Amino acid sequence: MKTIANVLTAACLVALPVAGQASPESDLNDFRDHFYKKFPDTPKDDFINGVYSIDPASREQWEAFEEFPSYEIYIDKGEELFNKKFANGKGFADCFPNYEKGIRQNYPYFDSGSGSIVTLEGAINKCLTDNGEKPYKWKKGNITYVSAYLASKSRGNKINIKIPNDPKAIDQYNRGKKHFYAKRGQLNMACADCHYHYAGAKIRADILSPALGHPTGFPVYRNKWAGASKKGDGMGSLHRRYGGCNKQVRAKPFKAQSDEYKALEYFHTYMSNGLEVNGPSQRK
Amino acid sequence: MAKSIKLRAKAKDGVATVKCLISHPMETGLRKDKKSGKMIPAEFIQEVTCEHGGKTVLGAEWGSAISKNPFLSFKFSGAKSGDSIKISWVDNKGASDSLEGKIK
Amino acid sequence: MNQNRRVLLKGSLAAGAVGAAVSAGLLTPKAVMAAWSKEAFEAKDTNAALAGAMGSSDTTASDKIKLKAPDIAENGAVVPITVTSGIDGTTNMSILVANNNTPLTSSYAFGPDTEGYISTRVKMGKTSDVIAVVKAGGKLYSTRKEVKVTIGGCGG
Numbered sequence: 001m002k003t004i005a006n007v008l009t010a011a012c013l014v015a016l017p018v019a020g021q022a023s024p025e026s027d028l029n030d031f032r033d034h035f036y037k038k039f040p041d042t043p044k045d046d047f048i049n050g051v052y053s054i055d056p057a058s059r060e061q062w063e064a065f066e067e068f069p070s071y072e073i074y075i076d077k078g079e080e081l082f083n084k085k086f087a088n089g090k091g092f093a094d095c096f097p098n099y100e101k102g103i104r105q106n107y108p109y110f111d112s113g114s115g116s117i118v119t120l121e122g123a124i125n126k127c128l129t130d131n132g133e134k135p136y137k138w139k140k141g142n143i144t145y146v147s148a149y150l151a152s153k154s155r156g157n158k159i160n161i162k163i164p165n166d167p168k169a170i171d172q173y174n175r176g177k178k179h180f181y182a183k184r185g186q187l188n189m190a191c192a193d194c195h196y197h198y199a200g201a202k203i204r205a206d207i208l209s210p211a212l213g214h215p216t217g218f219p220v221y222r223n224k225w226a227g228a229s230k231k232g233d234g235m236g237s238l239h240r241r242y243g244g245c246n247k248q249v250r251a252k253p254f255k256a257q258s259d260e261y262k263a264l265e266y267f268h269t270y271m272s273n274g275l276e277v278n279g280p281s282q283r284k
Numbered sequence: 285m286a287k288s289i290k291l292r293a294k295a296k297d298g299v300a301t302v303k304c305l306i307s308h309p310m311e312t313g314l315r316k317d318k319k320s321g322k323m324i325p326a327e328f329i330q331e332v333t334c335e336h337g338g339k340t341v342l343g344a345e346w347g348s349a350i351s352k353n354p355f356l357s358f359k360f361s362g363a364k365s366g367d368s369i370k371i372s373w374v375d376n377k378g379a380s381d382s383l384e385g386k387i388k
Numbered sequence: 389m390n391q392n393r394r395v396l397l398k399g400s401l402a403a404g405a406v407g408a409a410v411s412a413g414l415l416t417p418k419a420v421m422a423a424w425s426k427e428a429f430e431a432k433d434t435n436a437a438l439a440g441a442m443g444s445s446d447t448t449a450s451d452k453i454k455l456k457a458p459d460i461a462e463n464g465a466v467v468p469i470t471v472t473s474g475i476d477g478t479t480n481m482s483i484l485v486a487n488n489n490t491p492l493t494s495s496y497a498f499g500p501d502t503e504g505y506i507s508t509r510v511k512m513g514k515t516s517d518v519i520a521v522v523k524a525g526g527k528l529y530s531t532r533k534e535v536k537v538t539i540g541g542c543g544g
Contacts, residue, residue, distance in 0.1 A: 061458045064468035065509075068305045070353040072290055205538040223463040226352055231319075234353075284462045299503070312511075314489075330424040341499040345441075347429040349485060349493040349511045351466040357507035360499065376424075 024163045024173055024270060031196075031271045035212040038199065047213030048278045054200055055207050062282060071148060071221035071280040074235050078149030081142055086131045092146065095127035102154030104147075104277045108266050109162065110169040117172050117262040120147050121237055138256035139240035140232075144219040144280075148235065151219065151279030159216060159277060161270040176267025179260060180211075185251030191264075194245075206284075215269040217281030224284060235280070238265060289371055289383040293363075300363035300387050302334060304371055305355050312348040328376055332356060335370045336363060363387055429492050434484050437492035438521060441482045442528055447521055450475065450529035455520045457535050464512040464537040471520040473504030473529075480523035481506055486532075487516030512537050 022030070035047060042053045052059040082092045082099075096103055107120040124146050125135035136143035163173050180191045194203070195211035202208075218238040226234030239261045243253035254260040293302040306329065313326025328348040334341050341360045363369075365387055372382035428440025435445035452474035461467045469483060479498055483506070484491040493510045504522060512518075517532045 057458075057460065058462055061462050061468060064470075064507075065466070067507075068290070068292070068303050068355050068357075070305065072305060073307045073353060076287070076290075223466045227463075227465045303507075339499055339501075341502045343497040345425055345429075345495045347490060347492055347494065349488055349490070351509040351511055355468075355507070355509050357470075357505075358496075358498075358502060359505050360502040362501045 024170075027177070028271060028273060032212060034196065035199070035210045039210065045276065047210055048216040048272075048275050050213065050217065050281075050283065051207050051209035053213065054210065058207070058284070065223075065282045069221065069282045070226065070234060071219075071282060074145045074221065074233070075148050075152045075280065077142075078145035078147070078152075081146050082149050086128075086133050088131050090131050092124070092127055095123070095130070096150065099150055099153055102150075102157040102277065104151045104154035104279060105157040105160050108262060108269060110164055110166070110172060110266070112164065112166055112168070115168040116259070117266045119257065119262055119265055120150065121239070122257060122262070124150075138237065139243070140225075140236050144235035144237055147219050147237065148280040151277060154277045155279075157277050159269060159272045159275050161266070161273055163266075163270060172263045172266050173270065175260070176263035176265065179264045180267055185246065185249030187249040189249045191245065211268065211271065213272050213275050215265065216272055216275050216277055217279045217283075219280050220283045221280060222283045287383075288381045289373070291369075291371055291383055291385040293369055293385060293387040295363045295365045295367070295387045298363065299359055299361045300336070300367070300369070301357065301359050302369065302371075302387075303355070303357040305353060306332075306373060306381075307353055308373075308375065310348060310350055310352045310354060314348075326376060329354060329373045330376055332371065332373045334358070335372075336360065336367060341369075425495065428495070430490055431492065432490060434486050434491045434519065437484060437490070438482065438528075441492055441495045442480060442521060442523055444528055447528040447530035450522070450531060453520055453522055453529060453531040455518065455531050455533050457518050457533050459534075460536045460538060461512060464514070466509050467512050467518075467535060467537075468507070468509050469518060469520075470507040471505070471522075473520075473522040473524070475504065475522055475524040475529055477524045478504030478522050482521045483508070483510065484519040484521065485510060485512050485516050486519060488513050491519075 036044065039054050046053045052062045085091050093099060104120060107123065108117045111118050121138060121143050124143055128135050163169050183190045191211065194208045195214070199208050199210040215238055219235055221234040222236060223234065225232050225236050237256065239256035242261050242264060243256065246253040288307045290305045293300055308329055309327055310329065311324050311327040313324070315324055316322065317324050326348060329346050329350070332344040332346065342358050344356065367387045368384055369387060370382060370384045372380065374380040425440055428437050431437040431440055438445040438447070454472040454474065456470040457467065471481060471483060473481065480496060481504060482495045483493045485493055494508065496506050498504060512535060515534070515536045517534050519530055519532045521528055521530045
């Protein structure tokens with residue numbers, strides 16, 4: 001844990017932006033500029049490829065995986081689930097009429113009726129329960145297969161998260177932003193320490209990926225998750241990853257699809273506006 | 285084990301490049317399930333074959349050190365777009381599957 | 389050549405006729421396993437593994453074999469390996485990981501029209517040489533490359 005400690009002390013010297021003051025648009029501009037300056041060699045639309053957008057050595061290996069990625073198996077499973085009729089005769093297509101054109105780019109969105117954030121996973125499970133079916137578990141398994149299928153249909157569409165001029169929407173955005181910049185856990189580190197200020201730095205055997213473009217590739221197939229247990233098939237949602245990153249700094253993770261993570265996803269995905277959806281994708 | 289094989293084959297200048305991905309756990313039999321603490325029994329593909337025009341173009345023997353969800357790519361000549369090829373596998377437990385696909 | 393034929397026949401038998409027979413419940417899995425080079429795959433050192441898989445462990449280093457593997461594996465459970473043999477008349481290929489408990493990962497028998505080319509993904513327990521062995525004209529040629537396996541673990 002030495003390296004983390006070193007990064008930590010160094011990170012403390014860096015002034016963090018103050019949450020909740022600037023408008024989302026100016027936040028977005030600053031956010032992009034930061035990464036464009038930090039990684040001038042990375043084409044702007046390549047940040048969707050996570051750490052591989054900034055590390056040529058691991059990129060080559062990743063390209064070998066992407067030649068025939070394991071997640072294709074799960075896109076197929078997702079398609080099967082998507083097309084299976086519910087007991088009432090309806091199906092997912094009734095909930096997601098535009099799925100052929102791709103819908104991933106519009107999630108998460110602010111629902112003014114309930115004043116809350118709707119994630120793609122939330123919408124998938126709502127579709128199930130509205131039709132009298134049992135919801136899926138949140139972080140892995142069926143929900144990631146269906147979301148992988150929906151993401152694959154949305155590839156190339158540009159992330160288009162809207163923050164309406166509604167105080168409740170701004171609140172959600174600010175809550176997510178705060179989570180991103182707030183230090184937490186025994187190691188007292190923020191998402192921003194690792195994925196904003198120190199993106200590109202090495203932490204143990206990992207190079208830290210830029211937060212710009214983070215959400216575009218989800219759900220992901222991780223070799224690490226694939227090897228964890230007999231049942232682990234490698235697929236996981238963005239919130240599964242959030243939980244892992246919270247745990248890394250010895251902070252208690254929030255529940256997948258908790259209001260806290262939904263707000264974080266809202267901010268985090270808004271920061272990738274204009275980038276192409278490329279989920280599902282393959283990761284270390 | 286329905287649909288365990290995904291196949292992509294393309295012919296260019298008479299040479300077919302075949303890529304396949306097989307959904308299979310490729311368990312070595314030497315590791316414990318982290319959750320249950322129990323040993324996971326060995327389960328891995330031992331033989332993979334590819335046939336084209338009634339001939340075996342590739343015979344592969346695998347051990348458990350081939351990664352989970354195995355990937356295999358190879359090339360052979362004398363193929364053209366529209367030809368069909370057949371990929372088959374058998375694992376140590378006797379499970380098997382095969383898929384016939386067209387070369388693009 | 390003989391060896392090649394044998395493996396080829398074995399391969400097509402197992403996956404074709406035997407495979408079908410197994411699925412139809414006509415044969416027990418044991419009959420299938422008999423065809424597989426058990427000794428070679430269970431051998432604990434590279435020489436024994438090679439002897440079992442290729443009939444000999446006597447190899448000549450050749451720079452006509454191109455072995456593509458990462459310098460540092462992202463994850464030892466999935467290491468992409470591509471071997472291209474530039475040696476005329478390549479009939480067989482084996483890929484070994486020297487420091488694995490059982491080094492032999494896989495063996496391939498090529499038909500007469502099949503190129504000496506294989507791309508796959510292998511498991512590596514620790515940092516090790518990856519060895520590609522090719523048989524052509526009954527002789528064995530080899531090349532090797534070290535692949536470092538680091539213990540990851542960070543990244544949730």
